[in-house]
Amino acid sequence: MLELADLVFVMLGISALLSIPATILAIISRDLLRAVIFSALQSTMYTLMFFLLMAPDIVLVYVAVSIGFMSLLIILLIKKVGRYERY
Amino acid sequence: MKGTRIRDAIFIASIVFAVTILAVPTLLGALGHMPPVDVRTIAIKYLNNTYNPFNQSIWTSSPEAVAAIVWDYRGLDTLFETAVFYSAIIAALALYREILGKKDTLEGRGLSIIVQRSTAISMVGILVVGFATILHGQLTPGGGFQGGAIAAVTSVVAIVVFSRLFIDRSRLSYKHLLVIRNTALVGIALTAIIPLIFQLFSNQTTFIFQNQGKAMSGFSYPHTIADAPMGGSIWFYNLFEGLAVVSAFSLAMIIVFYSEELSRKTIEGEESGF
Numbered sequence: 001m002l003e004l005a006d007l008v009f010v011m012l013g014i015s016a017l018l019s020i021p022a023t024i025l026a027i028i029s030r031d032l033l034r035a036v037i038f039s040a041l042q043s044t045m046y047t048l049m050f051f052l053l054m055a056p057d058i059v060l061v062y063v064a065v066s067i068g069f070m071s072l073l074i075i076l077l078i079k080k081v082g083r084y085e086r087y
Numbered sequence: 088m089k090g091t092r093i094r095d096a097i098f099i100a101s102i103v104f105a106v107t108i109l110a111v112p113t114l115l116g117a118l119g120h121m122p123p124v125d126v127r128t129i130a131i132k133y134l135n136n137t138y139n140p141f142n143q144s145i146w147t148s149s150p151e152a153v154a155a156i157v158w159d160y161r162g163l164d165t166l167f168e169t170a171v172f173y174s175a176i177i178a179a180l181a182l183y184r185e186i187l188g189k190k191d192t193l194e195g196r197g198l199s200i201i202v203q204r205s206t207a208i209s210m211v212g213i214l215v216v217g218f219a220t221i222l223h224g225q226l227t228p229g230g231g232f233q234g235g236a237i238a239a240v241t242s243v244v245a246i247v248v249f250s251r252l253f254i255d256r257s258r259l260s261y262k263h264l265l266v267i268r269n270t271a272l273v274g275i276a277l278t279a280i281i282p283l284i285f286q287l288f289s290n291q292t293t294f295i296f297q298n299q300g301k302a303m304s305g306f307s308y309p310h311t312i313a314d315a316p317m318g319g320s321i322w323f324y325n326l327f328e329g330l331a332v333v334s335a336f337s338l339a340m341i342i343v344f345y346s347e348e349l350s351r352k353t354i355e356g357e358e359s360g361f
Contacts, residue, residue, distance in 0.1 A: 020106060028098075056228035057153050060220060064236040069336075072243050076344065 012052045019045035030085045032078045039074075040067050133160075138316070144302050148310035149225040149318030157230065158324045162279070162296045169275065169328065176335045183342045183353050188261040193346035195250030206248045213241045221329030225318030231325040235332025242337035246344045254341060261341065264334045271331035278323045282306045296320075 019042045026038035043066035050058045112118075126134075136142070138150045147155040157165050180187060197203060217238025224230030246254055254260075282293035285306050293306045298319040300307040308319030342350075 020102070024102060028095075057230070057233060060229040060233035061236050064233070064240055068240040068243065069236075069340075072247060073343065080347070 008052050012049055015045045015048045015052070019049075031083065032085060033075070033083055036071050036074050036078070040071050043067050043070070143299065146299060147318065147321065148299055148316055149321045150316055151225055151227065151230075151318075153228065154224050154230050154318065154321050154325070158321045159296075159298045159319075162298075162324075165324075166275070166279065166296075169272075169331075173272065173331070173335065176339055179339055180342065183345070183350065185353055186345060186349050187342065189349065190255050191251045191346050192348050193251065195252050197250035197253060198248050202248055206244060210241045210244060213244075214238055217241070217333070218329070221325055222322075224325035224329075225316060225321045231328025232332055234325075235329040236336065238329070238333045239336035239340070242333075243340045246340060251341075251344055251346070259337065261338070264338050264341075268331050268334035268338065271327045271329075271334065274327035275324060275331070278320050278327065 022038045022042040022045065026035045026042060029035040029038060043062070046066070047059055047063050050056075050062060133152050133156065136145050137147050137152045137155045139146045147159045149155040149159070217234045217236075217240075220227070220229040220234030220237060221231055222234075224234065242254075242259065245259075279296050282297040282304075283295055285291075286293045291306060292304045294301075294304065297304065297306055298308055298321065299310060308323070309317055310319050311317060
């Protein structure tokens with residue numbers, strides 16, 4: 001039978017596995033704006049994992065920095081260097 | 088074309104390898120119980136002493152053990168961590184020293200009025216959450232740095248949505264932010280040495296970074312205000328750290344968002360040395 005602790009473990013696994021395709025898509029995406037969105041999705045999954053690992057302090061700072069600051073800074077950079085990646 | 092295909096294959100293979108090597112031992116229980124079912128002895132020690140009104144000789148008067156460790160048990164660590172953070176911010180500001188505090192040449196208008204109005208409403212919410220995290224740092228998870236980072240998102244969003252010109256015209260100017268940041272840093276230092284100043288005017292022994300009274304020194308910060316645990320000096324440290332983080336992040340973002348025409352001036356003449 002599933003207990004509450006097992007449910008936490010299952011959610012941890014699901015969010016960890018969901019973060020992998022987001023990371024891969026962020027790396028291989030040619031559209032850099034889309035890559036930022038995938039990277040923010042990966043950060044959201046990590047936030048959930050930190051919360052499930054009982055580290056709410058880290059969650060509070062990770063949400064603000066990785067989803068707010070990082071995305072805005074990289075979008076600013078994309079505005080200067082162009083949206084599409086060329087080989 | 089062939090080169091990229093081989094590269095993609097190596098990339099996928101290495102991702103699969105990394106996931107497998109992490110997932111299989113975890114599933115087999117290499118990390119033990121997830122989440123852990125027992126409490127370690129050091130955790131028991133902290134939990135017993137952090138908020139124990141029946142043994143006030145070694146308590147911190149903060150129900151939040153993490154805040155107590157960060158600003159009381161390991162307070163000096165956090166002080167130097169803060170020093171490192173502000174050195175980084177000062178280094179970033181020093182790179183732009185020639186244009187600091189100048190008005191931007193670009194006259195931006197920001198996004199549409201609908202976005203501006205809805206952002207103005209949600210900005211209040213972000214600020215409230217940030218300052219609630221700062222001021223409740225001794226009761227709930229989070230504290231100065233966390234709340235400051237949340238509240239600083241407001242200034243970044245304001246720059247993007249309302250344009251830089253809006254920030255230049257508002258009271259959130261470079262000079263004011265600098266004053267807030269410096270006041271907050273002086274506040275952190277003062278909170279640490281107020282016990283020593285207290286010692287000058289009384290006959291008691293006190294320690295630097297002291298929070299609550301110990302067996303050999305009677306100095307204590309107020310531990311409760313109207314029945315709410317205040318955590319003594321932890322509340323003050325959280326408040327000043329939060330203000331300092333808000334202003335420092337806002338400063339860094341304001342200089343990063345200078346228009347290219349102006350920020351190009353800072354790298355002029357680099358061929359003849361900095």
